[in-house]
Amino acid sequence: MEAKDTLFKKKYTLNCRGKLLSLEAPLVMGILNLTPDSFYPGSRLSSAEEAVAKAGKMLSDGADILDIGGYSSRPxxxxxxxxxxxxxxxxxxxxxxxxxxxxxLSVDTFRADVAEAAVNAGAAIINDISGGLLDEAMFETxxxxxxxxxxxxxxGTPQTMSGLAKYEDVTVEVLDELRVQVAKLQQLGVKDIILDPGFGFAKTVEHNFELLRHLDDLRILDLPLLVGLSRKSMVYKTLGIEQADALTGTIVVNTLALTKGADILRVHDVKEAKQTIILLEKAKL
Known part of the structure; x- marks a missing residue:
């Protein structure tokens, strides 16, 4: 599929507690980690006060969504x-x-009771790294x-996933496994579903690049796509650098994802992601 056929193609709308969030152009989701051990040290926050300050900076830089997590999902x-x-x-x-x-606000959790508590506190989106597989109550919630x-x-889990990165065809298998969960959600009447192929989760660097090359294949499910490539190992290991130096590489892989139809970029560096989207939209590749 040509890049020009996927970039900014579909006009999705998300109902976020009564606020309609348009995905006519790609959005930026800023990462707020209330954890002491997230994989990227630059994203770690230790208090609500720090989170408010970081949120203000991200919003001023153009963040459309803020994703708040309290459970580190690094391997x-x-x-x-x-x-x-x-x-x-x-x-x-x-x-x-x-x-x-x-x-x-989005809450990054795989636990149904945490998700419900967060929504009751004001969160508008649930971001589940397990796709409903680690808590059987998630989909009904x-x-x-x-x-x-x-x-x-x-x-698997964040503790076991590294040993489960075995695929005959990673794109086909990821698509098939997502399709099963989408069907369950739709049967229960869940309306707004966003797909995330899970770069770096039970996948090797090679798997990640294979998925990126074929990201537009996930469009067959006719749902918006989120990608989380920010400062991940596929960037810094490939370049032989540290995570702290992986911003340029992150911009490159995010640009590739956008040309393959990504609707939401989940990032540590909001301003740069927003600028990437603006320039690509202007170019109309």
């Missing part, structure tokens, strides 16, 4: 309880919305809450 990350996860994220959600009431849901592909 081999330590497991924490649902209570601790909530204690990390709920004060930040409340503080950000008090300061920026128009902000659209979503059907009741009726908030947009980011369905990511992963195998």
């Amino acid at each position: 081999g990350a330590a497991d924490i309880s649902a209570q601790e996860e909530q204690e990390r994220i709920l004060p930040a959600i409340q503080a950000i919305l008090q300061k920026y009431p128009e902000a659209i 979503l059907a009741r809450l009726q908030v947009p849901y980011i369905l990511m592909h992963m195998r």
Whole structure:
């Protein structure tokens, strides 16, 4: 499929607690990690106050969505309880919305009870790295809450996923596994579903580049696409650099993803992602 056929092609709309968020042009989701061990040290925040300050900067840089997480999903990350996860994220959600009431917040969690608590606190989107596979109550909770849901592909858990990166055809298998979960969600009446192929989750660097090359194949499910490529190993390992130096590489892979039809970029560096989108939209490649 030609890039010009996928770039800014579909006009999706997400209902975020009554606010209609248009995906006519790609959006930027800024990452706010209330964790001490997220894979990129530059994204770690230790308090609600720090989260509010970072949120303000991201919003001023053009973030359309802020994604708040309290559970590190890097390979081999330590497991924490649902209570601790909530204690990390709920004060930040409340503080950000008090300061920026128009902000659209996403909660990065695979636990249904954490997702529900976050929505009750004001979050408008659920971003589930497990695609509903780590908590059997997630899909029924979503059907009741009726908030947009980011369905990511992963195998296993953050602790086990690295050993499960085995595929005959990674694009076909990711697509098939996402399709099964989409069908379950649609049967339950969940309306706003966003797909995330899960770059770096149970996938090698080679798998990630193969998925990126064929990202537009996921369009067969006729759902918006989110990509999370920011400062990941496929960038810094390929270039032989540190994560701190991976911004240029991130811009390159995000640009490629946009030409393959990405609707949302999940990033640490909001300003640069927003500028990338503006320039590509202007170019109309």
